[in-house]
Structures are given as structure tokens and as C-alpha cells.
Amino acid sequence: MEIFIAIAAVLGMATIFGAVLGFIAIKFRVEGNPIVDQIDSILPQTQCGQCGYPGCRPYAEAMANNDEAINHCPPGGEATIQELAELLGVEVIPLDQEHGEEQELPSVAYIREDECIGCTKCIQACPVDAILGAAKLMHTVIVDECTGCDLCVEPCPVDCIDMLPVAIEQNTWTWDKPAGVGESSVERIPVTNIQEAS
Amino acid sequence: MSRNTWKFHGGIHPPQNKQQSVSASIRQLPLPDKLILPLQQHIGAPGKVLVSVGDRVLKGQLLAQAKGFVSANLHAPSSGTVIDISDQPVQHPSGLPGKCIVIETDGKEQWCEIHPIDDYRQMDATQLLATINNAGIVGMGGAGFPSHVKIGTQQTISTLILNAVECEPYITSDDLLMRERAAEIIEGLQILAFILNPKEILVGIEDNKPEAIAAMRRAAQESTEANPGAPCAVTIVSVPTIYPSGGEKQIIQILTGKEVPSGGLPSDLGIVCHNTGTVHAIRNAVIEGKPLISRITTMTGNLVTDPGNIEVLLGTPVSHLLQHTRTSANQIHRLIMGGPMMGFSMRSTEIPIVKTSNCIIAADDQEFPDAPPEQPCIRCGACAEVCPAKLLPQQLFFYSKSKEIDKAKHYNLMDCIECGACSFVCPSQIPLVQYFRFGKGEVRKSKIETDKSDRARMRFEAHQERLEKEAAAKEEKRQQRAAANALKKEKQAKAKLEKEAAEAANPSTAASTAQESSNEPSNNDADEALETLKSNATKASKRYQQAKKALQMAEKNGADNIDKLREKILQLETKASDAKKALKEALPSPAKKIPAKSDATPNNTPKETDTSAVIAAATARVKVKKAQNALMAAEASDASQEVLEHLSTNLNTARTELEQHAPSEPTTGEAQ
Ligand code: SF4
Ligand code: SF4
Ligand code: SF4
Numbered sequence: 001m002e003i004f005i006a007i008a009a010v011l012g013m014a015t016i017f018g019a020v021l022g023f024i025a026i027k028f029r030v031e032g033n034p035i036v037d038q039i040d041s042i043l044p045q046t047q048c049g050q051c052g053y054p055g056c057r058p059y060a061e062a063m064a065n066n067d068e069a070i071n072h073c074p075p076g077g078e079a080t081i082q083e084l085a086e087l088l089g090v091e092v093i094p095l096d097q098e099h100g101e102e103q104e105l106p107s108v109a110y111i112r113e114d115e116c117i118g119c120t121k122c123i124q125a126c127p128v129d130a131i132l133g134a135a136k137l138m139h140t141v142i143v144d145e146c147t148g149c150d151l152c153v154e155p156c157p158v159d160c161i162d163m164l165p166v167a168i169e170q171n172t173w174t175w176d177k178p179a180g181v182g183e184s185s186v187e188r189i190p191v192t193n194i195q196e197a198s
Numbered sequence: 199m200s201r202n203t204w205k206f207h208g209g210i211h212p213p214q215n216k217q218q219s220v221s222a223s224i225r226q227l228p229l230p231d232k233l234i235l236p237l238q239q240h241i242g243a244p245g246k247v248l249v250s251v252g253d254r255v256l257k258g259q260l261l262a263q264a265k266g267f268v269s270a271n272l273h274a275p276s277s278g279t280v281i282d283i284s285d286q287p288v289q290h291p292s293g294l295p296g297k298c299i300v301i302e303t304d305g306k307e308q309w310c311e312i313h314p315i316d317d318y319r320q321m322d323a324t325q326l327l328a329t330i331n332n333a334g335i336v337g338m339g340g341a342g343f344p345s346h347v348k349i350g351t352q353q354t355i356s357t358l359i360l361n362a363v364e365c366e367p368y369i370t371s372d373d374l375l376m377r378e379r380a381a382e383i384i385e386g387l388q389i390l391a392f393i394l395n396p397k398e399i400l401v402g403i404e405d406n407k408p409e410a411i412a413a414m415r416r417a418a419q420e421s422t423e424a425n426p427g428a429p430c431a432v433t434i435v436s437v438p439t440i441y442p443s444g445g446e447k448q449i450i451q452i453l454t455g456k457e458v459p460s461g462g463l464p465s466d467l468g469i470v471c472h473n474t475g476t477v478h479a480i481r482n483a484v485i486e487g488k489p490l491i492s493r494i495t496t497m498t499g500n501l502v503t504d505p506g507n508i509e510v511l512l513g514t515p516v517s518h519l520l521q522h523t524r525t526s527a528n529q530i531h532r533l534i535m536g537g538p539m540m541g542f543s544m545r546s547t548e549i550p551i552v553k554t555s556n557c558i559i560a561a562d563d564q565e566f567p568d569a570p571p572e573q574p575c576i577r578c579g580a581c582a583e584v585c586p587a588k589l590l591p592q593q594l595f596f597y598s599k600s601k602e603i604d605k606a607k608h609y610n611l612m613d614c615i616e617c618g619a620c621s622f623v624c625p626s627q628i629p630l631v632q633y634f635r636f637g638k639g640e641v642r643k644s645k646i647e648t649d650k651s652d653r654a655r656m657r658f659e660a661h662q663e664r665l666e667k668e669a670a671a672k673e674e675k676r677q678q679r680a681a682a683n684a685l686k687k688e689k690q691a692k693a694k695l696e697k698e699a700a701e702a703a704n705p706s707t708a709a710s711t712a713q714e715s716s717n718e719p720s721n722n723d724a725d726e727a728l729e730t731l732k733s734n735a736t737k738a739s740k741r742y743q744q745a746k747k748a749l750q751m752a753e754k755n756g757a758d759n760i761d762k763l764r765e766k767i768l769q770l771e772t773k774a775s776d777a778k779k780a781l782k783e784a785l786p787s788p789a790k791k792i793p794a795k796s797d798a799t800p801n802n803t804p805k806e807t808d809t810s811a812v813i814a815a816a817t818a819r820v821k822v823k824k825a826q827n828a829l830m831a832a833e834a835s836d837a838s839q840e841v842l843e844h845l846s847t848n849l850n851t852a853r854t855e856l857e858q859h860a861p862s863e864p865t866t867g868e869a870q
């Protein structure tokens with residue numbers, strides 16, 4: 001007799017917990033795939049497709065769902081690989097050179113405007129809609145929105161798009177890292193070895 | 199008049215080296231030939247240039263107008279001609295050039311019209327604020343923050359502080375200013391007090407400047423005696439000499455005991471803090487109506503034969519100062535603008551004096567020898583002991599060095615005031631401040647990058663969405679068209695059925711039944727006609743599908759005999775048109791028949807049949823178009839003869855159909 005009571009009790013509990021868990025699973029369902037969002041937030045959003053996917057998010061999805069390697073993003077470079085490795089708990093591996101090399105300086109596209117024939121090919125290529133123009137009219141790049149993905153250069157029939165490195169100006173300049181142990185920096189501030197003048 | 203003072207954490211006692219430049223009184227230099235005025239002399243947006251090359255300008259004339267709220271006006275320091283507006287070496291630690299207005303002076307020192315204010319107490323605060331704003335006054339202690347922004351605060355101010363500490367070694371410009379022009383400074387404070395209406399005015403002066411303290415006390419006393427009704431008295435507080443007590447947060451803590459929270463502003467605590475030179479400039483702007491066009495700069499360093507403080511026009515090249523203080527320029531090892539703790543090395547002697555240049559030090563390698571090489575950190579903690587911001591410099595150092603910016607931020611890297619106290623005491627000679635500046639740069643860069651990549655993500659997603667919408671809209675249109683075609687065919691069938699029915703049966707009954715429902719078999723003839731029409735419709739669509747397939751095939755495996763095919767097509771074209779003509783003559787048009795019929799059968803609504811005929815004609819037209827397109831495409835892609843023939847048959851059939859429905863319709867698209 002007791003055995004039946006025990007079984008009934010266990011079954012009853014299983015039913016209740018199952019119902020509760022099932023309810024929670026529906027009620028508090030997480031929309032979307034959070035890991036994809038996290039990976040996507042690490043990727044540089046250049047949308048250049050060098051990773052072999054049509055944009056950063058598709059690559060993020062591939063990493064999350066298909067165990068795609070984390071070293072296929074040249075614009076992100078080492079820093080991105082490091083962050084991805086940390087997030088996904090995998091080893092840091094060097095950038096896969098097959099997908100391209102990490103660029104030293106960021107660059108943006110410039111259209112040589114008097115050469116543009118207004119074919120709109122570049123507009124169609126730009127993944128972030130950073131090009132302005134209309135058919136048969138001069139086109140121009142919204143430099144602040146250009147990610148430097150390079151995708152507009154190829155389609156231009158008159159080759160009037162240049163990728164130029166972003167110039168460093170006073171307001172974008174930052175201090176260099178000091179040379180390190182064993183080196184003395186010549187222009188060092190503060191001047192530490194001040195002598196009391198006699 | 200002893201007032202309680204508080205202490206801030208840490209601090210150091212570097213050698214003062216102020217006595218070199220305090221013995222001489224403030225003097226002026228001969229007018230330089232050229233004045234170079236960088237547009238960026240302050241924190242915020244550079245001004246908008248109002249003059250062009252070749253313009254003659256007068257002393258005090260507005261050259262560049264403030265752009266936006268955090269920005270400052272720029273005026274001509276002397277009369278002359280604008281000879282250049284271009285990039286010149288400027289006062290920036292990067293050594294990068296900046297845009298400057300270059301004026302060739304004419305030696306006349308001719309003032310533009312100025313508007314001194316006789317009694318500022320008759321004005322209201324906003325007018326005075328505008329005057330200060332127009333005068334282009336910025337914080338002259340080094341930061342260069344536009345003063346009107348600080349004064350124009352919306353918060354209630356209870357304490358106005360004059361930061362006359364001048365704690366950095368070598369610099370004595372505020373000291374001399376107080377010694378010689380104390381009354382004017384007090385007047386400036388009274389103007390600020392009039393605008394801000396504080397409860398107290400505190401003047402903090404380090405106790406290594408007894409003359410300045412005495413002069414200020416005297417002036418404050420006289421001012422109170424002269425204006426017994428003045429809103430509040432000025433309290434001069436002598437503060438202990440320790441570096442960096444002149445930091446804004448530090449002087450506030452020393453004088454009031456209050457700590458400005460991280461990321462907060464002094465005005466959150468009801469405090470506004472101004473530098474001595476700034477207050478003096480405010481006084482000049484209000485009382486004399488003169489904009490900020492000159493400042494007191496200390497010339498010192500062991501290479502300067504005549505050290506001292508100089509009232510120098512903004513834009514004067516440093517080389518002019520060196521020359522007139524008899525400095526052996528060729529022996530200069532380090533030329534520093536600002537103090538030895540927080541200044542920066544200049545790479546050119548052509549850099550001009552700007553609103554924030556409080557000191558120029560020209561030193562040889564005896565006075566400022568090269569720094570010894572950096573050694574590894576020994577974790578002695580000496581840096582943490584002296585940090586006035588209560589940070590942990592060694593942690594910040596490790597994280598900045600390894601670019602772990604999140605951790606560095608967590609240790610409040612951004613709160614570092616770059617005072618250099620930690621570097622000064624570090625026994626391992628680590629250039630800590632430079633690491634922190636580097637780290638801060640990385641933080642800023644990463645912020646910019648994140649912002650940019652967020653924007654790119656948004657734009658990319660919007661782009662994708664747009665593409666998807668476009669594709670969806672296309673697909674929908676296609677389906678609608680297909681549905682419409684099917685409907686048209688159905689209607690066509692209906693119309694035919696009606697016609698047949700009307701012909702066959704008693705006109706009145708046939709019409710009514712046909713109107714009720716086309717499917718209702720009114721008689722066998724009509725039924726049969728419907729069936730044939732339906733099968734015709736399916737056949738037509740099947741043929742169309744076939745043509746499409748054939749076209750695809752042709753596209754895939756293009757043939758070589760293009761010329762032959764072209765000829766063939768021409769032949770087909772003529773054949774088609776011939777056939778069309780023949781058909782036209784042979785077939786009496788049903789579309790013509792219908793109106794005739796409907797005349798005879800008044801119950802049958804002519805309008806409805808008309809519509810069906812029009813629709814049928816449209817369908818036929820579409821078919822012709824499609825067949826034509828298919829043929830053209832096949833031709834273009836060098837299809838095999840078989841395919842072409844098939845397609846041309848299709849075209850002909852379609853045309854025939856069109857002829858039937860709309861004989862007047864011109865069969866378009868023949869000339870290609
Ligand atoms: S403008 Fe060219 S380089 Fe810039 S984001 Fe668009 S496609 Fe890429
Ligand atoms: S692709 Fe080249 S030519 Fe065409 S619109 Fe763009 S820039 Fe102009
Ligand atoms: S003072 Fe220098 S050596 Fe000492 S803990 Fe700080 S950084 Fe390291």
C-alpha cells in the first residue's frame with residue numbers, strides 16, 4: 001500500500017513541478033538569442049563580410065549556433081578575438097589571415113565627386129546606407145557613418161572611390177604609450193628631478 | 199582673520215623655484231610683428247572665423263565668434279592686417295598644427311569701439327553675463343573652460359572661491375598680479391558676487407606668498423570700507439603650501455571641507471571657483487569694456503637672463519618672449535609651456551602665447567636633465583599615498599599599460615586630475631601620468647568606437663529591414679498580379695458564357711440567369727463553351743510556363759549560331775505579323791459582336807459585358823507582352839532554334855488572342 005502512496009506522491013510532485021516549470025518557461029521566455037546579442041555587441045559592426053557572412057550579426061549567429069571559429073574578423077583583430085574567447089570560454093587564437101589582415105589605421109571611403117557618374121552602384125553595395133546620391137547625380141559618403149568596409153569600392157564602374165585613412169587631428173589625438181621599462185621618455189612631464197634653485 | 203582649513207588626501211612638496219621670477223614687477227614687451235591666434239584656445243568648439251585674409255583689424259575687434267554654448271570669442275590683440283588664416287604650430291601636446299589667424303601688426307595699437315560700464319550695479323546679471331561672454335574669457339589657470347558657462351550656472355551659488363593658490367613650481371603670474379593689482383581683482387570678485395549672489399567669497403592663497411596675501415587683505419579691507427553696502431565681504435584665507443592644492447576639487451576641499459563627487463561639478467555643491475587671472479579679465483571686460491587680449495605670463499628657467507612676469511598680447515610667438523628676456527635659445531634642452539608638473543614640452547619656439555599660457559620655462563639639461571629610465575613597479579605604494587584624488591596609481595598603471603580599460607575605469611582612471619604627484623614620488627621613475635593619459639585616450643577611443651559600432655549596427659539592421667520590405671513588397675505584387683490574372687481569366691470565361699447563353703436561350707431569361715450565376719448551367723451549349731474556355735485558359739498558362747522554362751534552359755546552355763538565330767527570328771516576326779493580319783480579316787471580333795448583341799437584348803447590361811471585354815483585352819495584352827519578352831530574352835541569350843520557334847508560336851497565339859479581344863489595339867513591341 002505504502003509503495004503506491006509513495007509513487008503517487010512522487011508522480012503528483014512531478015506533475016506540479018512540471019506544470020510550474022512549463023509555465024515559467026513560457027511566461028519568462030527570453031526573446032531572441034542572448035548569446036548572439038552578446039557576440040554581436042563585441043564584433044566591430046564594420047559589416048564588411050570579410051568573415052564570409054553577410055554582416056556581423058550573421059557571423060555572430062554562426063559562432064553561437066554552428067561553432068564557427070572566432071578568428072575570422074579582420075577589422076576586429078586581436079582585441080575582438082580576445083573578447084570573444086573570454087565570452088565563449090575558448091582559447092585565444094591568432095587571426096585567420098585567409099580572411100584578411102588587421103588594419104593599423106581605420107579608413108573611410110571618399111568619392112572623387114567630379115568623377116562620379118551617378119550609377120548608384122555604390123549605394124546598393126553599402127551595408128549601412130552611408131552613401132547619399134540619386135541616379136545620374138553626384139554621390140557622396142557620409143563620412144561619420146562609413147564603417148570603412150570597402151564594399152563600395154569594387155562595384156564603382158569608374159573607380160572613383162578611395163579608401164583613405166582617417167586623419168588624426170587635435171581632437172582625436174591621444175597620448176602614446178610610454179616606451180616601457182628601461183626607457184626614459186625625453187619629454188616627460190612632470191619633470192621629476194627638479195633641483196631647488198640656489 | 200584665521201579661518202579653519204581642511205586637508206585633502208596626499209600631496210607633495212616639490213622645490214618651489216618661484217623666487218627667480220618674483221623680483222621684477224610685471225612688464226610689457228615691444229609689440230611683436232606678427233600675432234598668431236589659434237582658434238582653439240579653450241575647451242569646446244573652435245570659433246567661427248569672421249575675418250578674411252587682407253582685412254584690416256582693430257585692437258579688440260572680434261575675429262572669431264563662439265560656436266555653440268561651450269565655446270569662446272576671439273579678439274584681435276592689436277591693430278593690423280590679417281595676413282594668413284592657416285594651420286600653424288600651436289599649444290597642443292601632440293605637436294599637431296591648428297588653425298590660426300595671423301595678424302601683421304601695424305604698431306598703431308588702434309582700439310576699436312569699446313563700451314566700458316560705469317556702474318555695473320545698475321545692470322542686470324544677464325547683461326553682465328553677456329558682456330563676459332562677449333569678451334571671450336576662459337579659465338586662465340590652464341584648463342581654458344569658457345567662464346560664462348561656469349558663471350551662468352542655474353544652480354544657487356552659496357560660495358564663490360577665488361583660486362589664487364598657484365601651487366605649481368616656477369609659476370608666479372597670479373602672485374605678481376595680486377601684488378600689483380589686488381584692488382582690481384577684488385573688484386572683479388565683487389562683479390561676480392553681484393551676478394551670482396553668494397553668501398561668502400573665499401580667496402585661497404598659499405602661505406608661500408605673504409606679499410600677495412597682504413596686498414589682497416589690504417584691498418579687501420579698502421573695498422569693504424569704500425562700499426559698506428557690498429553684498430558680502432571677501433575673506434582671504436592663507437592655505438598651507440602643498441602641491442596640488444590649486445586643483446579645483448582640492449581648493450574646494452581645503453576651503454570648505456566639501457568633496458566634489460566623482461563626475462560631479464562644484465556647482466552641484468553650490469560652489470563656483472575661478473582663477474585669479476580669469477577674475478581680473480572679467481573685471482577688465484566689465485569696467486573697461488576690453489575683451490581678453492592679453493595675459494600675464496611667467497618667463498623663467500635658468501636660461502632666461504631676465505626672468506619675470508610679462509603682460510603679453512595673446513598670439514605673441516614664444517620666440518619673441520625668449521628674445522626680449524635675453525634667453526640663450528640655442529642651449530634650450532626643454533621648453534615647457536605651463537608648469538613642470540602639468541605643462542607640456544613645446545617643439546617649436548613659434549608657438550604663440552594663448553589664453554591659458556601661464557608660464558614658459560626655458561631650461562637647459564642642468565636644470566631639467568633627462569628622466570632616468572623607467573624601472574619595474576616595486577609596489578611600494580608611495581604613489582597611492584600622495585594621490586590627491588585617492589586613487590591607486592599602481593593599479594591604474596598596470597591596467598593602462600595592458601589596455602584593460604574596463605578595469606582601469608573601475609579603478610576610477612577618469613578621476614585622475616593628472617597632477618603628476620604620483621610620478622613625482624615614484625622611486626621606479628615610472629612616467630605614471632603618461633600611462634594614465636594613454637589609458638584615458640584608450641577609454642575615450644573605445645567609447646567613440648562603441649558609439650560608432652552601435653550606430654553602424656542600427657544602420658545595418660535598418661538597411662536589412664528595408665531590403666526585406668522591398669523584397670516582400672515585390673513578392674506581394676507578383677502574387678497579386680498572378681491572382682488578378684486568374685481572376686481575369688475566370689471573368690473572361692464568365693463573359694463568354696454569358697454571351698453564349700444569351701445567344702442560345704431566350705434573350706431575357708438567358709440574361710437573368712447569366713447575371714445570377716455564371717456556373718449555373720442554363721443550357722448545354724453554354725456549359726460546353728465554359729469548359730473549352732477554361733481548358734484554354736489553363737493551356738495558355740501552361741504554355742507560358744513552358745516558355746519560361748525554355749527561356750531558362752536557353753539561358754543556361756546558350757547556342758553558338760547567333761546570326762542564324764537572328765535571321766530566324768526576323769522571319770518569325772514577319773510571319774507573326776502576317777498571321778495576325780490574316781486573323782484580323784478572318785475573325786469577326788467578338789468584342790464588336792457584343793455591343794450588337796446587347797442592342798438586341800436590352801435586359802443584358804451592356805456595361806458589364808464591355809468591362810469583361812476590356813479585361814479580356816488587357817489579359818491578352820499582358821500575354822503578348824510576356825511572350826514577346828520571353829522571345830526577346832531567348833534571342834538575347836542565343837537560345838536553340840527549337841526553343842525560339844516554340845516561343846514565337848506562343849507569341850503568335852497570344853497576339854491572336856489579343857486581336858480577338860481588342861482588334862483596335864496596336865500590337866506593340868515589334869520594333870526591337
Ligand atoms: S561608404 Fe563604402 S566603405 Fe563606407 S560603409 Fe558604405 S560601402 Fe562601406
Ligand atoms: S559607384 Fe562610383 S560612379 Fe557609381 S554612383 Fe557610386 S561613386 Fe558614383
Ligand atoms: S610609486 Fe612607483 S614603484 Fe611604487 S607602487 Fe607606485 S608605481 Fe609602483
Ligand code: SF4
Binds near residue numbers: 589615620
Ligand atoms: S596624476 Fe592622477 S593618479 Fe597620479 S597622483 Fe595625480 S590624480 Fe593621482
